[in-house]
Amino acid sequence: MIKCLASGLLLAALALPACAAFDVGQLMDDLARHKGGKARFVEKKYISLLDKPVISTGELTYTAPAFLEKRTLTPKVETLRLEKDLLSIEREKQKISINLASQPEALAFIDSIRGTLTGNRAALEKNYLLSLAGNPEKWVLTLLPSDQKISALVLRITVSGSKNQIRSIEYLQADGDRAVMSIEPLEAR
Amino acid sequence: MSKAGRAFLLWLLAMLAGAAIVWNSRFTADMSFFLPSHPSAEQQVLVDQLKEGVVSRLLMVAIAGGDETQRAALSRELRGRLGKMPEFVSVQNGESDSQAADRDFLFRHRYLLSPAVTPERFTVDGLEKSISDSVDRLASPLGMVLKPLLPRDPTGEMLELLRGLNAGAQPDSKAGVWASHDGERAMLLIQTAALGSDTDGQENAIKLIRSQFAETAQGQGIANASLQLSGPGLFAVNSRATIKGEVSRLSTISTLAIVAVLFFVYRSLRLLGLGLLPVVSGALAGVVAVSLAYGTVFGITVGFGAALIGEAVDYSIYYFVQSGRNGLTDWKQRFWPTIRLGVLTSAAGFGALLFSGFPGLAQLGLYSLAGVATAALVTRFVLPQLGQANGQTRDLTPFGRRALHGMQTLRHLRWPVLALALAATATLFAEREHLWNPELAALSPVSPADQAVDMALRADIGAPDARYLVVIDAADRESALRQAEATGLRLDALVASGQLGGYDSPSRFLPSQASQDARRASLPTAEQLRPRLQAALVDSPLAAGKLDGFLSDVEQARSAGNIERASLNGTSLALAVDSLLLPHGSGWSVLLPLRAGEQAIDPSAIRSALAGNDALFIDMKAEFDKLYNDYLHEAMLLSLAGLGAIVVLLAATLRSPRRLGAVLLPLVLAVLLVIAGLHLLGERLHLMHLIGMLLIVAVGSNYALFFDRASDEHRLDPETLASMLLANLTTAIGFGTLALSQVPVLHAVGVTVGPGAILALLLAAIFAPRASAA
Numbered sequence: 001m002i003k004c005l006a007s008g009l010l011l012a013a014l015a016l017p018a019c020a021a022f023d024v025g026q027l028m029d030d031l032a033r034h035k036g037g038k039a040r041f042v043e044k045k046y047i048s049l050l051d052k053p054v055i056s057t058g059e060l061t062y063t064a065p066a067f068l069e070k071r072t073l074t075p076k077v078e079t080l081r082l083e084k085d086l087l088s089i090e091r092e093k094q095k096i097s098i099n100l101a102s103q104p105e106a107l108a109f110i111d112s113i114r115g116t117l118t119g120n121r122a123a124l125e126k127n128y129l130l131s132l133a134g135n136p137e138k139w140v141l142t143l144l145p146s147d148q149k150i151s152a153l154v155l156r157i158t159v160s161g162s163k164n165q166i167r168s169i170e171y172l173q174a175d176g177d178r179a180v181m182s183i184e185p186l187e188a189r
Numbered sequence: 190m191s192k193a194g195r196a197f198l199l200w201l202l203a204m205l206a207g208a209a210i211v212w213n214s215r216f217t218a219d220m221s222f223f224l225p226s227h228p229s230a231e232q233q234v235l236v237d238q239l240k241e242g243v244v245s246r247l248l249m250v251a252i253a254g255g256d257e258t259q260r261a262a263l264s265r266e267l268r269g270r271l272g273k274m275p276e277f278v279s280v281q282n283g284e285s286d287s288q289a290a291d292r293d294f295l296f297r298h299r300y301l302l303s304p305a306v307t308p309e310r311f312t313v314d315g316l317e318k319s320i321s322d323s324v325d326r327l328a329s330p331l332g333m334v335l336k337p338l339l340p341r342d343p344t345g346e347m348l349e350l351l352r353g354l355n356a357g358a359q360p361d362s363k364a365g366v367w368a369s370h371d372g373e374r375a376m377l378l379i380q381t382a383a384l385g386s387d388t389d390g391q392e393n394a395i396k397l398i399r400s401q402f403a404e405t406a407q408g409q410g411i412a413n414a415s416l417q418l419s420g421p422g423l424f425a426v427n428s429r430a431t432i433k434g435e436v437s438r439l440s441t442i443s444t445l446a447i448v449a450v451l452f453f454v455y456r457s458l459r460l461l462g463l464g465l466l467p468v469v470s471g472a473l474a475g476v477v478a479v480s481l482a483y484g485t486v487f488g489i490t491v492g493f494g495a496a497l498i499g500e501a502v503d504y505s506i507y508y509f510v511q512s513g514r515n516g517l518t519d520w521k522q523r524f525w526p527t528i529r530l531g532v533l534t535s536a537a538g539f540g541a542l543l544f545s546g547f548p549g550l551a552q553l554g555l556y557s558l559a560g561v562a563t564a565a566l567v568t569r570f571v572l573p574q575l576g577q578a579n580g581q582t583r584d585l586t587p588f589g590r591r592a593l594h595g596m597q598t599l600r601h602l603r604w605p606v607l608a609l610a611l612a613a614t615a616t617l618f619a620e621r622e623h624l625w626n627p628e629l630a631a632l633s634p635v636s637p638a639d640q641a642v643d644m645a646l647r648a649d650i651g652a653p654d655a656r657y658l659v660v661i662d663a664a665d666r667e668s669a670l671r672q673a674e675a676t677g678l679r680l681d682a683l684v685a686s687g688q689l690g691g692y693d694s695p696s697r698f699l700p701s702q703a704s705q706d707a708r709r710a711s712l713p714t715a716e717q718l719r720p721r722l723q724a725a726l727v728d729s730p731l732a733a734g735k736l737d738g739f740l741s742d743v744e745q746a747r748s749a750g751n752i753e754r755a756s757l758n759g760t761s762l763a764l765a766v767d768s769l770l771l772p773h774g775s776g777w778s779v780l781l782p783l784r785a786g787e788q789a790i791d792p793s794a795i796r797s798a799l800a801g802n803d804a805l806f807i808d809m810k811a812e813f814d815k816l817y818n819d820y821l822h823e824a825m826l827l828s829l830a831g832l833g834a835i836v837v838l839l840a841a842t843l844r845s846p847r848r849l850g851a852v853l854l855p856l857v858l859a860v861l862l863v864i865a866g867l868h869l870l871g872e873r874l875h876l877m878h879l880i881g882m883l884l885i886v887a888v889g890s891n892y893a894l895f896f897d898r899a900s901d902e903h904r905l906d907p908e909t910l911a912s913m914l915l916a917n918l919t920t921a922i923g924f925g926t927l928a929l930s931q932v933p934v935l936h937a938v939g940v941t942v943g944p945g946a947i948l949a950l951l952l953a954a955i956f957a958p959r960a961s962a963a
Contacts, residue, residue, distance in 0.1 A: 045328060049339060050730040056328035075325045089330060094352065153333070177336070 024121065024132045027139060032119030034164040036063040041070070043181040060183065065118045082110060108150045112143055112157050116166060128157070138162055196574035200470070200567065207473040214480035218429030218488035219388055220421075222549035222934075223632060225816060231807050232816060234660050237778070238809075243768030245385025245421040246278070249646040250377040250398065251369060254406075254414035260375040261364035263414060266405045267398075268377060276394050278380040279764045283360060283367035290760045294698075295350050296342070298756075300746035302700060303346040306708040310344060311718065311743075316725035319344040324731055341738035343731065350697075360651050369649035374417070376650050380764055381422060388429055391422030419643040428634040432488035435930050439495035443926040447502055447919045454583050454915060455509065463576055464505040470571075471501040471564030478559035479552050489634070490552045492927075492935050496942070497557055499923015500535070500888060501564030503916035504528060508568050510912035513582050517573055524909075525569065527898045530842050531891035532565040534835045538887020541831030542880065547820045549934065550880065585915075589907025592914055596954045603955055610858045613865030624864075626873035629817035634932045657783040657790050659692070660805045662776060669770060669777035670701035676781060676804045688794050690786030695770035695779060698752075698762040705751045715744045817876070824876045828883040835886055843897065851900075852893040855952030856886045863945045877934050881941025888920060888942060889949025896957040905957075917950045 039060045044053040058072040072078040078091040085100040087110065100107040108127040115124035124130060127150055128143035140160040145151040151174065158170040170180045224236045239245055252263050264282045271280045281287060300306055309315045323345045326335055338347055360367040360376055367376040379398065383390020395418060406414035451464050472494050479486045507528055512520035539561065542554025617624065630640075661676060663669035673696045683689040696704070713721065718740055719733075726733045757763040771778045781804075783790060795806050840849050860882045867874065895913050899905035924946060927939025 043328070045332065047327060047336065049336070049735055050324065050327075051732060052730040054324065054328045054332075054730070070330070072328065075328060078329055080330050091329065173333070 022132070022135050022139070024130050024141070026136070027132060027141065028119040028121045030119065030136065030164040031116065031166075034064065034117070034119075036061075036067075038062075038186040040184045040186055041181050042184075043179060045177065045179045047177045048175070059186075062117055065120075068114065068117065082114070105149055105153065108145070108147065109154065112154075112159075113169065116141065116159050116169075134160075136163055193574040193576075196571050200466075200571050204470065204473060207477045210477045210480055211473065214476065215485040216488060216491070217388070217485045218432045218634075219386055219425050221386070221485075222487045222489055222552075223629065224548065225546055225819075226548045226551070227546050230805060231812050234658065234778075234780075234805070234807055235809060235812050235816070237771070237773065238780075239421070240386040241384050242771070243380065243764065246381045246383070248379045248381060248395065248398065248418055248420035248422055249643075249650050250379060251374040251417040251646055251649065252377070252402070252414065253374045253417065255411040257364045257368075257372070259409065259411050259414070260368075261366045262409060263402070263405055263411065264366040264375040264377060266409070267402055270401045270405065271379065271398065274397065276382050276390075276397055278382050278767075279761065280377060280379050281367075281761055281764075282375070282377040283362050283365075285365060287761055291762055294757065294760045294762060296338075296347055298746075298749075298752055299342065299346040299350060300712055300743065301705045301708050301749075301752055302698070303349045303708070305344075305346060305349045306711050308711045311711060311713045311721065313721045313724045316344065316721055317729075320725060320731060321729060323348075324729060339731075340735055341742050343736055343739050360649065367650065374649070376646070378650055383422075385421050385425070388422075388425045392426045392429075395423060395426060417642060417646065419639065419646045424635045424639060424643075427636070427639060429488060431634055431636070432492055432932060435932055435935070436488060436492045436494070439492060439926050439930060439935070440498065442929070443495040443498050443923050446922045446926070447498060450915065450918060450922070451502070451506070454506075454585065456583055459576070460509060460582065463572060464502065464509060466572065466575075467505050467564035467567040468498050468501045470567045471560035471562075472497055474563035475556035475560035479556050482555055483548070483552060487549055487552055489549060489932060489934050490556050492930065492932060493553050493556060493938070494560075495926045495935075496923045496938065497560045499920045499926070500557075501560055502919045502923075503891070504532070504565050504568035505572060506916045506919065507912050508572055509582060510585060510908055510915065512573075513908070521573075523898075523902075527894050528565070528891075529569075530838070531894050532561060533838055534890040534894075535561050535887045537834040537838055538831045538883050541827045541834065541883065544830075545820075545827055546823060547876075550820075550824065550876075553880075585911035586907045588914075589909070589911035592910050593905065593907055596910075596957070599951070599955045606858065606952065606955055610861050613861045616865050617861070617868065620868060624868055624874050625821070626875045627814065627817070629813050629820075631873065631875040632817075632877065632933050634934070636931065656809050657785075657792075657795070658807045658809060659781040659783065659795070659799065660807055661779040661781070661803060662805075663779070664776045666770065666772075666777050667701055667703070669779045670696045670699065671703055672803065673770075673779040673781065674701055674704055676799065676802060679798050679802065680781070680783070683794065683798050684786075687786055688788065688791060690784040692781050692783045693765070693769060694781050695766045698757060699754060699766050699770070700752070702751055709747060712743050712747045714747070715740050718743060821876050821879070824879050828879055831883045832886055835890060839890065839894075848897055848901075851956065851958055852890060852897050852953075855893055855956050856889045856949055858952050858956075859889055859945050859948040860885050862948055863941055866944070867940060872940065875933070875937060877937035878941050881938045881945065884924075884938065884942045885945030885949060888924075888946055889953070892917060892950040893953040896953050900958040913950065917946060920946045 039062075041058055041060050043056045045056075046053045055074075056072050057074050058070065061067075061069040061071070066082075066084045068082040070080040072080075076091065078089065081088050081090075085107070086097060087100055087106070088095060088097045090096075098106065100110060111123050111127060114120070121130075124143065127145060127147055129146055131142045131144075133140045133142075138160075139162070140158060143157040143159070145154060153174055154171055155174055156172040158172075159166055159168070161167045165185055166183055168180060168182045170178060172178045220239050224239065225232050228236050250267075252260050252267070254260070255263070265284060268280045268282045268284065271277050295302065305319075307315075310319060320343045323335070323339060323343055326332060326345070326348070327339070329335075335345075335348065361370055361372070362368060363372050363375070367378075368374065369376055379394075381391060381394040383394055385391070398418060399416060402414075402416045406412075448461065448465070451461050452458075455461050455464060475494070475497060476486055476491065479490055507524060508520065511524045515523070536558055539554050539557040542550050543558070545551045545554065659676060659680070661669060661672045663672050673694050677692070677694050677696060680689060680692050684691055700708075722733045722736060722740070726736075754763075754766065757766055769780045769782075771780070783795070792806065792808055792811075799806055836849070836853065839852055840846075843849050843852065863885065864874070864878070864882065867878065872878075892913055895909060896905070899909065921943050924939050925943035927935045928943050930936045930939060
């Protein structure tokens with residue numbers, strides 16, 4: 001991590017003008033340098049049907065570039081694992097596997113997280129319009145679906161973070177419900 | 190009328206009657222050739238599945254060419270066209286409208302379908318628990334899918350229904366239709382109206398699919414679109430075409446070659462025609478016998494005719510060549526008894542097959558037995574009435590003399606041959622573990638290319654391999670479904686303990702009326718449910734006021750009628766139920782295909798879980814292997830019995846252990862050398878090679894008997910030897926032709942008996958007692 005940061009600094013020193021104008025490209029480069037780690041998450045889903053938000057907590061594990069695991073511990077233990085294009089969900093001895101290659105909408109949805117984590121601008125721009133605000137210390141990346149099939153599910157995805165660490169993701173769904181996930185890194189590799 | 194005229198007329202009448210029977214015979218080329226004639230209960234399931242099971246009516250289709258959207262458009266149009274035709278029961282391609290129909294059905298009937306519906310579930314406690322589970326589930330990644338259902342299905346019955354289904358087995362999807370794993374082909378699954386055993390119906394269905402596809406592709410202007418198709422129906426159609434083609438190809442080759450040989454010797458069209466008389470009679474009699482005894486004639490049996498031609502023509506060769514110089518009376522006295530004994534040994538060999546439980550083998554036995562016997566009888570009793578060679582034939586004496594001379598030289602090979610036989614024995618003994626092909630598939634006429642296509646399509650469409658099945662028999666549909674539910678409960682325990690991945694059951698979509706009634710009775714009235722719901726939701730983030738849809742759906746389920754089989758029409762669940770719930774002669778059968786989970790299925794665990802129940806657990810692969818092993822075991826016994834019969838026959842006739850030994854030795858050596866040779870050439874032996882060994886003895890004994898007769902008379906005429914060589918040549922041509930066949934059953938007999946017959950003659954000459962050279 002230190003080495004990573006140091007090289008980042010070195011790079012920044014060499015390319016001051018680019019650094020001054022913090023843009024999507026640079027954020028992506030930063031994110032791409034993040035090789036993975038573990039984080040605690042708290043996810044709140046605000047659902048119009050319910051009087052209170054549904055809160056779930058657990059751990060996230062990410063190993064660049066293709067492994068992502070979301071382990072929910074409360075209220076029910078559940079593991080969601082993404083390896084390349086194979087998504088599997090395990091809950092109460094039930095295991096469901098979905099090949100995302102056959103589910104373009106789900107893939108677009110997953111790519112919003114994966115693309116951000118891996119700093120894969122091309123994958124993000126395939127389905128979303130990107131806009132970035134803030135500076136490398138505190139940035140907010142907004143993704144607006146460019147495809148109608150996706151916007152029928154999700155109106156807007158807002159990812160915010162600091163340096164190459166994502167700190168929160170918010171999904172605003174088409175029906176007005178929203179989910180906010182805050183991420184607290186446990187350790188970084 | 191002259192005696193000759195009477196004989197010919199009688200023969201002609203018999204032939205006409207035979208032709209009439211053949212004309213009305215049913216010929217088939219389906220799998221029943223291989224299916225046991227007296228199946229066990231487990232094998233009966235196998236037989237039914239292969240002949241009439243829904244799986245036998247499924248065709249898998251892959252569309253290649255064009256791009257993703259073009260393929261999807263082709264798939265949609267093809268489904269639209271075929272779906273309207275009466276030849277097809279169902280055409281699925283993963284289009285969302287069909288999935289929507291399934292989903293709608295499940296959701297509409299969820300309170301009658303869900304096994305979780307019990308009176309307890311609708312108490313205050315039960316509602317509190319199931320609804321809080323559903324709210325928790327909203328937190329899950331699947332929450333987005335479940336959320337829209339929550340107001341009407343807060344207890345999560347839909348999820349209960351989907352729980353047992355194998356979501357992972359769905360094919361991939363591209364542009365809204367099923368696609369192969371690599372995404373390069375669109376996939377369809379088609380069920381024909383014609384039964385799997387109705388090869389004509391299957392052929393017609395396949396033609397329709399191909400022609401409709403061609404029109405569709407042309408209409409959409411996709412030049413490089415191509416269609417690949419597989420399934421049991423295609424196998425049956427292709428096998429039939431292969432066998433049909435082979436019957437005419439092999440018979441033509443064999444007939445032409447033999448006619449050429451005969452014409453070279455006889456130099457007369459009349460003699461040639463007369464010479465073929467016993468052959469034609471034999472071939473006809475064979476088919477007539479099979480048709481009368483079994484009702485249907487297998488194509489493979491007729492394909493065996495090529496060999497029969499070569500064998501049956503021997504008798505007329507003996508007759509013409511041997512009676513040519515010495516006259517008819519001399520032939521009857523000197524040669525006929527030997528020929529008769531040869532016919533009897535051949536008949537003993539073929540006759541042993543009659544007792545086989547492998548229907549194909551029994552037919553081959555009857556066909557050959559009737560054919561050989563008829564050919565011999567026609568030679569003995571009809572031919573002499575019609576004419577004799579009268580010196581017209583080519584003089585074979587010089588040729589016979591040269592052969593006699595050659596025989597003297599061959600005698601020096603006695604010790605080398607014995608050494609070779611010893612080496613062959615040692616090889617076979619050392620390699621005894623690797624000689625046999627243990628799979629029934631070794632006999633299957635389906636080409637390896639077709640099998641490869643089938644495997645690929647099956648993997649792409651996620652078709653289950655259906656290796657493990659639980660089968661239940663019941664008197665009527667209702668009790669069949671009740672038993673399926675009872676057995677399902679036992680299997681659920683195995684699923685819970687992780688010993689089983691899951692299973693399919695018709696009662697999942699069509700529960701027994703009893704279960705439906707019980708579930709309906711569990712549902713409270715709206716007046717009862719409303720206050721319970723209020724009480725259950727006191728601490729929940731979900732307000733009872735938002736669940737009006739739930740109240741009205743429960744009320745509706747209380748008043749709606751039961752689900753019948755017809756309720757499933759228009760969904761793909763109908764196919765699922767029909768494939769698992771089958772009417773048969775006197776009742777109904779239920780099939781519950783099992784899926785392995787993380788660990789492989791342990792048959793003994795399943796059996797003990799089912800103990801005390803009428804359900805039958807079947808491992809299809811094990812049954813196939815057992816079936817083949819039974820056949821193989823039986824074929825060994827029959828071969829030994831046939832061999833025993835031949836030995837007894839020879840011993841009784843020859844009345845001398847020395848002569849018996851002299852006749853048998855070359856035959857045993859021929860079998861040894863052929864088998865060792867085939868093994869060294871890389872041929873994996875199977876059941877039909879074993880039968881081939883028996884036939885080497887049965888056919889080859891004819892030659893050894895002539896040498897024996899010659900040694901008895903202390904002379905061997907050049908003509909006799911020449912007739913033997915000629916007969917041997919035609920036999921080798923007949924059986925050798927079969928070696929060209931792509932049908933493994935015929936090929937194996939051909940490669941064994943063809944060289945075996947030649948070796949039997951050579952070895953008989955080598956080991957003929959010295960006295961014969963006098």
